[in-house]
Amino acid sequence: MTSRATAERLDRADPLAPARERFELPAGVVYLDGNSLGAMPAGTPAALDRTVRRQWRDHLIKGWTDDGWLDAPMRVGDRIGRLIGAAPGQTVTGDSTSVQLFNALTTAARLRPDRRILLSDGDGFPTDRYLAASVARMLGLELRQVPMAELPAALDAYGDEVGVVLGSPVDFRTGETHDVADLTARTHRAGAVTVWDLCHAAGALPLALDADGVDLAVGCSYKYLSGGPGAPAYLYVARRHHAAADQPLTGWLGHAAPFAMTPDYRPADSMARFRIGAPHILSLSALDAALDVFDDVSVADIRAKNTGLGRFFIECFDARLAGLGFELVTPRDDARRGSQVTLSHPDAARLMDQLAARGVIGDVRPPTLLRFGFNSLYVSYTDIHDAVTVLGDLAEANRRPHDRTAPAQRLIGETHVAQ
Amino acid sequence: MTSRATAERLDRADPLAPARERFELPAGVVYLDGNSLGAMPAGTPAALDRTVRRQWRDHLIKGWTDDGWLDAPMRVGDRIGRLIGAAPGQTVTGDSTSVQLFNALTTAARLRPDRRILLSDGDGFPTDRYLAASVARMLGLELRQVPMAELPAALDAYGDEVGVVLGSPVDFRTGETHDVADLTARTHRAGAVTVWDLCHAAGALPLALDADGVDLAVGCSYKYLSGGPGAPAYLYVARRHHAAADQPLTGWLGHAAPFAMTPDYRPADSMARFRIGAPHILSLSALDAALDVFDDVSVADIRAKNTGLGRFFIECFDARLAGLGFELVTPRDDARRGSQVTLSHPDAARLMDQLAARGVIGDVRPPTLLRFGFNSLYVSYTDIHDAVTVLGDLAEANRRPHDRTAPAQRLIGETHVAQ
Numbered sequence: 156m157t158s159r160a161t162a163e164r165l166d167r168a169d170p171l172a173p174a175r176e177r178f179e180l181p182a183g184v185v186y187l188d189g190n191s192l193g194a195m196p197a198g199t200p201a202a203l204d205r206t207v208r209r210q211w212r213d214h215l216i217k218g219w220t221d222d223g224w225l226d227a228p229m230r231v232g233d234r235i236g237r238l239i240g241a242a243p244g245q246t247v248t249g250d251s252t253s254v255q256l257f258n259a260l261t262t263a264a265r266l267r268p269d270r271r272i273l274l275s276d277g278d279g280f281p282t283d284r285y286l287a288a289s290v291a292r293m294l295g296l297e298l299r300q301v302p303m304a305e306l307p308a309a310l311d312a313y314g315d316e317v318g319v320v321l322g323s324p325v326d327f328r329t330g331e332t333h334d335v336a337d338l339t340a341r342t343h344r345a346g347a348v349t350v351w352d353l354c355h356a357a358g359a360l361p362l363a364l365d366a367d368g369v370d371l372a373v374g375c376s377y378k379y380l381s382g383g384p385g386a387p388a389y390l391y392v393a394r395r396h397h398a399a400a401d402q403p404l405t406g407w408l409g410h411a412a413p414f415a416m417t418p419d420y421r422p423a424d425s426m427a428r429f430r431i432g433a434p435h436i437l438s439l440s441a442l443d444a445a446l447d448v449f450d451d452v453s454v455a456d457i458r459a460k461n462t463g464l465g466r467f468f469i470e471c472f473d474a475r476l477a478g479l480g481f482e483l484v485t486p487r488d489d490a491r492r493g494s495q496v497t498l499s500h501p502d503a504a505r506l507m508d509q510l511a512a513r514g515v516i517g518d519v520r521p522p523t524l525l526r527f528g529f530n531s532l533y534v535s536y537t538d539i540h541d542a543v544t545v546l547g548d549l550a551e552a553n554r555r556p557h558d559r560t561a562p563a564q565r566l567i568g569e570t571h572v573a574q
Numbered sequence: 575m576t577s578r579a580t581a582e583r584l585d586r587a588d589p590l591a592p593a594r595e596r597f598e599l600p601a602g603v604v605y606l607d608g609n610s611l612g613a614m615p616a617g618t619p620a621a622l623d624r625t626v627r628r629q630w631r632d633h634l635i636k637g638w639t640d641d642g643w644l645d646a647p648m649r650v651g652d653r654i655g656r657l658i659g660a661a662p663g664q665t666v667t668g669d670s671t672s673v674q675l676f677n678a679l680t681t682a683a684r685l686r687p688d689r690r691i692l693l694s695d696g697d698g699f700p701t702d703r704y705l706a707a708s709v710a711r712m713l714g715l716e717l718r719q720v721p722m723a724e725l726p727a728a729l730d731a732y733g734d735e736v737g738v739v740l741g742s743p744v745d746f747r748t749g750e751t752h753d754v755a756d757l758t759a760r761t762h763r764a765g766a767v768t769v770w771d772l773c774h775a776a777g778a779l780p781l782a783l784d785a786d787g788v789d790l791a792v793g794c795s796y797k798y799l800s801g802g803p804g805a806p807a808y809l810y811v812a813r814r815h816h817a818a819a820d821q822p823l824t825g826w827l828g829h830a831a832p833f834a835m836t837p838d839y840r841p842a843d844s845m846a847r848f849r850i851g852a853p854h855i856l857s858l859s860a861l862d863a864a865l866d867v868f869d870d871v872s873v874a875d876i877r878a879k880n881t882g883l884g885r886f887f888i889e890c891f892d893a894r895l896a897g898l899g900f901e902l903v904t905p906r907d908d909a910r911r912g913s914q915v916t917l918s919h920p921d922a923a924r925l926m927d928q929l930a931a932r933g934v935i936g937d938v939r940p941p942t943l944l945r946f947g948f949n950s951l952y953v954s955y956t957d958i959h960d961a962v963t964v965l966g967d968l969a970e971a972n973r974r975p976h977d978r979t980a981p982a983q984r985l986i987g988e989t990h991v992a993q
Contacts, residue, residue, distance in 0.1 A: 179627075179631050180631075181631065181632050181634070184634070186634060188634065188635045191635050192630075192634060192635045192637075192638075194631075194634060195626065195627075195630050195631040199626060200623060200626050200627055203622060203623075203626060203856065204619060204622075204623065207614065207618060207619050207622060207802070207860070208598075208614075208619055210803075211611075211614050211802060211803055212598050212599075212600065212613075212614040213600050214600075215600070215603070215605060215607065215611060215613060215935060216607045216610050216611045216935060216937065217930075217935075218611075218803055219611075219803070224803055224804070249670070250669050250670060250673055250851075251668075251669060251825065251850055251851025251852055251853075251854075252851055252852070253823060253824075253825030253826065253827075253850050253851030254669055254673050254823060254825070254850060254851060257822065257823055277837075280826070280835075281826045281829070281832075281835045281836070281837075281839075282825050282826035282851065284837060284838075284839075285824040285825065285826060285829070285838075285839035286823075286824060286825070288824070288838075288839060289822050289823070289824040289839070290822075293712060293713075293822055294712075300837075375852065377852065383626070383630060383855065383856050384629075384630055384637055384638070384643055384852070384855035384856070385643070385851075385852040385853045385854045385855040385856075385858070386854070386856075387854065388851070403676065403708050403709075403712055404672060404673060404676055404705075404708070405672075405704040405705060405707070405708040406670065406672030406673070406701050406704065406705070407672065407699070407700045407701035407704060408672075410700070410704070413700075414940070415940065416700045416939065416940070417700070418696075418700075418703060418719075419703075419704075419707075420700075420703075420704035420707060420708075431670055431672050431673060432669075432670025432671055432672030432673060432701065432804075432807070433670055433671070433794065433796065433803070433804040434670075434804045435670075435804045435805070435806065435854045435857040436802065436803035436804040436857075437622065437802050437803070437804075437805075437856050437857045437860050438854040438855075438856045438857040439804070441626070441856050511636075516634060516635060516636075518635065520835065521833070521834065521835070
């Protein structure tokens with residue numbers, strides 16, 4: 156059931172297997188850290204070169220109009236919108252997730268000026284917590300941070316004081332999923348608005364922001380979207396909030412007529428009001444190219460595969476890692492598991508270094524978590540099999556002190572990975 | 575005095591003339607809009623390709639450490655610091671000028687919590703005015719906007735109520751310069767702190783932030799620094815303010831130990847606290863490459879040349895454009911003129927379009943201003959001569975209605991530009 160032959164059979168039956176050709180991955184590497192930084196799409200270098208040499212060099216300042224740079228934040232935003240269930244005209248790309256979170260949280264709080272509590276996921280990614288604290292302090296709000304699972308109870312307890320609820324569909328550490336529709340509905344019943352952090356969900360899990368009635372959302376594009384290191388973030392604001400949205404980052408490109416350069420700020424009627432400053436065109440063009448890989452792929456198919464990859468990882472875990480000091484942190488239930496598997500082990504950091512030396516890349520969240528993320532477009536069942544096999548070998552070898560001096564071996568080879 | 579032969583003689587004597595080879599400019603173009611978007615340095619495409627294919631593709635997540643991405647905001651910041659008179663460790667790159675302005679103005683105001691007035695340049699670039707208004711509103715401050723020349727009088731009038739003064743060393747419309755040292759000293763005497771917008775000065779004019787006692791400064795890197803369209807902005811904070819600096823954009827990469835992912839925000843002791851979110855590595859690597867062109871060039875030499883180019887432009891203006899409806903907006907006094915010349919003409923927009931059709935690129939600031947910027951590293955005296963000559967030809971032709979149907983001619987050719 157967990158043999159390499161099984162993995163190979165699963166790969167042969169995988170309709171997304173050919174998508175791996177759309178990426179360039181270094182030889183001899185099993186890359187299970189695409190939930191931190193996605194691999195490079197094969198089309199990126201040429202797209203970037205085109206932007207630099209056919210647009211910037213040749214068209215100079217006219218690139219802003221003739222090459223569509225000025226509209227790129229909204230155009231690329233709409234491409235992301237398709238992946239997160241947002242109709243066109245509600246998603247803009249730019250700046251970093253931290254900046255977008257600050258803008259989104261402040262804008263959300265101003266939609267509910269009579270409410271004094273900002274309620275947020277206490278297990279959220281650090282920047283979410285830091286920015287929530289900053290916004291709460293700046294606006295004189297009270298910040299309450301509780302685990303995602305306790306947000307409904309917190310809403311019940313002081314719902315009519317809550318203005319904003321900040322949550323994430325996927326716990327970045329454990330990979331546990333949370334129900335966007337349900338928490339959004341509860342938030343609305345309490346009279347508050349939601350801000351969702353989609354970083355660990357977009358491009359991996361089905362999202363339906365419009366259908367679920369989400370108010371605002373932010374995310375990064377360098378994880379499952381493979382936009383490149385530090386690729387621009389994005390912001391979603393539901394159309395019904397556009398007219399009232401009163402953001403603090405009143406950059407000139409959000410003006411109704413930026414080039415009129417009027418003394419006073421008058422925001423654009425549309426999502427363009429969230430464009431802020433000059434977009435990072437080079438980074439943005441790499442993201443634009445990366446989104447090509449999603450053109451003929453459905454998020455449902457991506458989700459079906461990463462569910463299968465996670466299930467297979469857990470089967471391999473049961474077969475190979477039992478009794479070696481590991482615990483499975485991620486839920487076994489497919490529906491409650493995102494596109495990653497997290498293990499805990501007392502020796503997590505050392506094991507991850509050793510894995511890297513064998514060509515298996517994941518990451519560590521201190522002190523004890525090992526994270527393995529699955530991008531359905533380039534991770535195979537064989538990758539999963541090989542990674543768990545090597546992890547088991549390492550954990551076993553670490554128990555035998557005399558083995559520690561054995562030279563690191565690359566993972567990929569005819570014999571080593573035989574199961 | 576303003577013949578093409580004179581221009582050619584000036585070019586032959588120009589010690590910076592060889593620097594033009596460090597850029598790739600399209601054939602047949604006189605580019606006088608580098609104060610809006612700098613031309614492409616010749617080394618940029620290869621540097622970007624290296625980042626994408628040798629770093630991202632091959633090193634994946636390890637690029638953050640092994641390729642120095644994590645330190646890039648400070649490392650590249652220090653390279654800009656050298657051009658603005660900032661010792662290392664006080665300049666960080668990232669996000670857009672608008673975002674950096676918001677962060678800088680809020681941080682500055684928090685350094686003077688007992689002061690209720692934010693005083694700013696009423697002729698500043700629109701985003702400066704919009705962000706100053708947003709920050710003032712958010713913090714409950716009173717915003718007073720007066721022309722740069724009246725800021726000293728305003729400081730005298732209500733100095734002990736002023737917390738922050740926002741100004742620019744160069745008026746983006748007129749090209750007039752303002753004395754950073756003098757206004758900073760006056761601001762300090764009033765007990766306030768300065769925020770300078772360096773967008774139209776950095777890389778063109780000598781700046782001495784440390785020596786002048788500047789408190790905070792921001793700028794973009796896509797004008798005279800040629801970092802590329804929407805290249806990351808930068809923020810300078812004088813070292814003496816680091817410990818007390820209390821910024822609103824408390825992104826996780828500004829944390830003292832980002833990867834410890836602690837529940838509470840604890841800012842880095844150093845300038846790294848201003849790193850905010852994940853840096854846009856692709857755009858940042860283009861900027862890094864662009865800064866190579868400054869490695870063996872002094873800002874003093876750059877300033878000497880753009881002073882000469884401006885003076886020659888004005889001589890050509892006097893000789894060629896008199897009586898054609900133009901007015902010189904920029905000061906004739908070398909010391910009061912930045913690296914641009916601005917003219918006004920009732921028919922500005924049409925003239926600029928016609929210029930573009932002849933290969934001369936400047937820009938228009940509505941309704942009547944024509945701006946011409948001089949990047950000393952790639953603009954020649956011959957460029958200036960040719961641009962003014964064509965502008966004169968066009969203005970004359972526009973007076974003769976029957977000429978309007980004449981086909982547009984490219985500027986550069988053996989006969990057309992003979993003076």
